[in-house]
Amino acid sequence: MKMTSQHWGMIFFFVYLIPYAAFVLLNAFRPDLMEQTPISGINLAILSGFGLIIGAFLLALLYGFLCKPPKQNS
Amino acid sequence: MLYTPSLIAVIIFFAFVGLTLGLSFYLARGAKSSQGYFAAHGQIPWFINGIAFAGDYLSAASFLGICGMIAFYGYDGFLYSIGYLAGWIVALFVIAEPIKRLGKFTFADALDAKFNSRGIKFVAGISTLVVSIFYLIPQMVGAGVLIQPLLGFPHWAGVLIVGTTVIIIVVTAGMVSTTWVQFLKGTLLVVFSTILTWMILDRGFDTSSTNYKGYTFQALHDITSPQTAPATITHPGGKTFDLVDTVATPFAGKPYLVYQQQGGNERLLFKADPTDSTTYLETQTISQTANLTFINNIPRGLGDNQANLQPVGHMARLPDGKTETGPLGPLQFLSTLQNSEVVLWGSEVIKEDDGTTHTIYYQKPTPGSQVLRPGETPTFKGIRSNDPFAKLDFISLMLALFCGTASLPHILIRYYTVKDAAAARKSTIVGIASIGFFYVLTLYIGLGAMTSGALDVTNSNMAAPLLARSFSELLFAMISAIAFTTVLGTVSGLILASAGAVAHDLVQSVGGIHLSDHEQVRLAKIASVVVGIIAILLGIIFEKMNVSYLVGWAFSLAASANLPSLVMLLFWKRTTKQGIIAAVTVGMISSLAWILLSADTYSKVYGLPADQALTPFSQPGIITIPLGFLTLIVVSLMTPRARELAIHQPGSSPAAS
Incomplete structure (x- = not known):
């Protein structure tokens, strides 16, 4: 099956939705976990926030790459 | 200011x-x-x-x-x-x-x-x-x-x-x-x-309590009880103040040390540091009478014999007892703050019988780990409580931001x-x-x-x-x-x-x-x-309205009224025009009604007690966005499919199934 931009869009949407939902639910129900400092003395709240912002950009780039129109043979 | x-x-x-x-x-x-x-x-x-x-x-x-x-x-x-x-x-x-x-x-x-x-x-x-x-x-x-x-x-x-x-x-x-x-x-x-x-x-961080205009906020140390407070203090500006009995001031019974300027009207209040009860920190007071405003008991203004609020914001303590850090990298900046103590500011309002209102802004030294965690604003503090509606309110807002753009x-x-x-x-x-x-x-x-x-x-x-x-x-x-x-x-x-x-x-x-x-x-x-x-x-x-709050409302309205129809039109062939009309109408009216009947609107717009509000939480998205989808599905299933018009844009394709 040839993947269209719409198919890729839906896949990437759910790939992003899962961590975003987890982030929101963790903040709502286990905000204490967000105070952990797993890397370089920076807490999970900031690491996950940066992760969601940078992750959105990387997914957007990948989507743009995958949705490039195929090169035409002259 | x-x-x-x-x-x-x-x-x-x-x-x-x-x-x-x-x-x-x-x-x-x-x-x-x-x-x-x-x-x-x-x-x-x-x-x-x-x-x-x-x-x-x-x-x-x-x-x-x-x-x-x-x-x-x-x-x-x-x-x-x-x-x-x-x-x-x-x-x-x-x-x-x-x-x-x-x-x-x-x-x-x-x-x-x-x-x-x-x-x-x-x-x-x-x-x-x-x-x-x-x-x-x-x-x-x-x-x-x-x-x-x-x-x-x-x-x-x-x-x-x-x-x-x-x-x-x-x-x-x-x-x-x-x-x-x-x-x-x-x-x-x-x-x-x-x-x-x-x-x-x-610039990095430093622990100076001097603001960018050169004003230094004072701290009084080793005060085990109000009786041990110094009877007289001299501010770095050169003014001398005497400790007075709070009974003679509007602050009787409140946890403040009150100092009156010698030969002048200026009055300084100090409040105990919540992290060290033997230290008292300088506050700033705005007093509002029917037609005059005073700062620390001096008429507000920028001229001589007038006073203005001082700019604030400083570190109370840095890691390892340092007094300054020098330049910091992006991650080092955050990890340093995480292990420091920052002076935030709180406020308390005291009203007198004659209508005069005193708003006291006081220092709140706060651990950096607390500053950098969720749930510290009045808006989001509910996530640290056991109130399920407060948690739903937060989830609802984050859903509206996600769907609203x-x-x-x-x-x-x-x-x-x-x-x-x-x-x-x-x-x-x-x-x-x-x-x-x-x-x-x-x-x-x-x-x-x-x-x-x-x-x-x-x-x-x-x-x-x-x-x-x-x-x-x-x-x-x-x-x-x-x-x-x-x-x-x-x-x-x-x-x-x-x-x-x-x-x-x-x-x-x-x-x-x-x-x-x-x-x-x-x-x-x-x-x-x-x-x-x-x-x-x-x-x-x-x-007088809070700027960011209204934007949150606009996101909830847009997500509830517009998103269900946009998404279903693209991904569900059975969508009918009646379904779209109903979904937009129901999404818009329900989210608007929810907002107007919410606790935030009661307290911030109507000036009524928040507990009289008719909705259990303020952000409507978690209810009204699914309601928009449900309305579209039910109405579309109840109405016949119309003959679709051809879409003439070159290279276009009809909505996906």
């Missing part, structure tokens, strides 16, 4: 306004037709359009509201940044390409592409107007907030200047000028925020300014890059302002410009002028979206009036003037 107007700020501000107006007049010849006026002929290059997305989207709420919330409370403001950025995922992956293929000028065009229904045009047009006006109010209020320190004009003057400038921008060249103003604003905002962040990191009419019309679906996709990627980068910077700008010694304790919205002032007057002037263009760019987009809804959707499609191309543009210009005047009036009326 009273501000001294800055001449350099005035010059730069008027240079910016002149530049944007000159640009608009220059571009006016390119917007004579409706295609030019509403969609810039669909010829905006994708990269320009992507930056213009940032200029359109990064509103006063983002720049002033988020930075201010982070500066006053810490991490919680960053939650808005994350939610706002995440919303672009829906825009890129779900909405961008189909809406470009289906629409022409407005969001209603896309919804109506398969049905040619006046009912759809009507509800989509009304929804556009309602969402845009909710979004306009905080932008205009933000303009008024900025004008006071920048030019020394009253609030209404700021609203009037921005409103008039935007009306001229939109009337002269519609989407053409709006796009270039937004591009200019997006570029300046990102570039100068980067410069500001670099300066914050280069792709439903905002002024964002959606920007997809019609590029030539095809691929350009729409690429411009959204550029938008995500620039917007995401800016939102990362908001955390540094907010935290930098928190420790800048430049904050106004009475006004969180001024945090970013005042942070710039702690570096230099020139940077303050630039950042303030950019904040103004921030408002100009967003308001231009909102007014254009509203004008399109009136001229293209409501009058022409619903009223059944056929307009020539020229008449359509003229009507849109008239509608722009009317909406602009309404925005000016609302900006003046809502002066």
Whole structure:
């Protein structure tokens, strides 16, 4: 099956939705976990926030790459 | 806090306004037709359009509201940044390409592409107007907030200047000028925020309690009881104060040490440090009588024998007993703050029988680990409680931010300014890059302002410009002028979206009036003037409202009214025009009703007790967005499928199944 931009869009949407939902639910129900400092003395709240912002950009780039129109043979 | 107007700020501000107006007049010849006026002929290059997305989207709420919330409370403001950025995922992956293929000028065009229904045009047009006006109010209020320190004009003057400038921008060249103003604003905002962040990191932290104006807040140590407090203190400014019995003051029975100036009226209050009860920290008091305002018991003003609130914000303690850090890297900045102690400010209001009100702003040394965790603002503190409705309120807001971006009419019309679906996709990627980068910077700008010694304790919205002032007057002037263009760019987009809804959707499609191309543009210009005047009036009326809060409402409204129909139209073949009309109507009315009956509206707008509110929590999205989907499904199943119209755009395909 040839993947269209719409198919890729839906896949990437759910790939992003899962961590975003987890982030929101963790903040709502286990905000204490967000105070952990797993890397370089920076807490999970900031690491996950940066992760969601940078992750959105990387997914957007990948989507743009995958949705490039195929090169035409002259 | 009273501000001294800055001449350099005035010059730069008027240079910016002149530049944007000159640009608009220059571009006016390119917007004579409706295609030019509403969609810039669909010829905006994708990269320009992507930056213009940032200029359109990064509103006063983002720049002033988020930075201010982070500066006053810490991490919680960053939650808005994350939610706002995440919303672009829906825009890129779900909405961008189909809406470009289906629409022409407005969001209603896309919804109506398969049905040619006046009912759809009507509800989509009304929804556009309602969402845009909710979004306009905080932008205009933000303009008024900025004008006071920048030019020394009253609030209404700021609203009037921005409103008039935007009306001229939109009337002269519609989407053409709006796009270039937004591009200019997006570029300046990102570039100068980067410069500001670099300066914050280069400055690092120090533990001095002296603000950027040279005023040092005093601390009294080793006080085990009020009786052990020093009878006399001398402030670094040279004034001497005597300890007085609080019984003779309005602060009897309150936990303050009260010192009265020898031979003068100034009165200083000290409050115990919550982390060390033997240390008392200097406070600032605003007293308001029927017609006079006093600061620390001295008439407020900038002249001799008058007093002004002092700028605040400093570190109480750094890791390893250091007094300063020197330049810090981006991650080092955050880890240092995590292990430090920051002085935040709280407030207490005391009312006297004669109506005099005393607001005491006191220092709250707070561990950095607490500043950088969620749940410290009044808005989000509920997530640290056991109240399920408070948690639902938070989830509901984050859902609305996620779903709202792709439903905002002024964002959606920007997809019609590029030539095809691929350009729409690429411009959204550029938008995500620039917007995401800016939102990362908001955390540094907010935290930098928190420790800048430049904050106004009475006004969180001024945090970013005042942070710039702690570096230099020139940077303050630039950042303030950019904040103004921030408002100009967003308001231009909102007014254009509203004008399109009136001229293209409501009058022409619903009223059944056929307009020539020229008449359509003229009507849109008239509608722009009317909406602009309404925005000016609302900006003046809502002066005291919180800027970022109203934007949250606009997101909830847009997500509830518009998103269910947009998504189902694209992904469910069984969608009918009746289903769309019902979903937009139910989503809009239910979210609006929920907002108007919520605890936040009761307390902040009506001035009524919050516990009298009829809804269990304030943010409607978690109820009203699913309700919109459910309404569309039920009504569509109950109504016959209409024969679909052919969609004539080259290379287009019908909605996917």
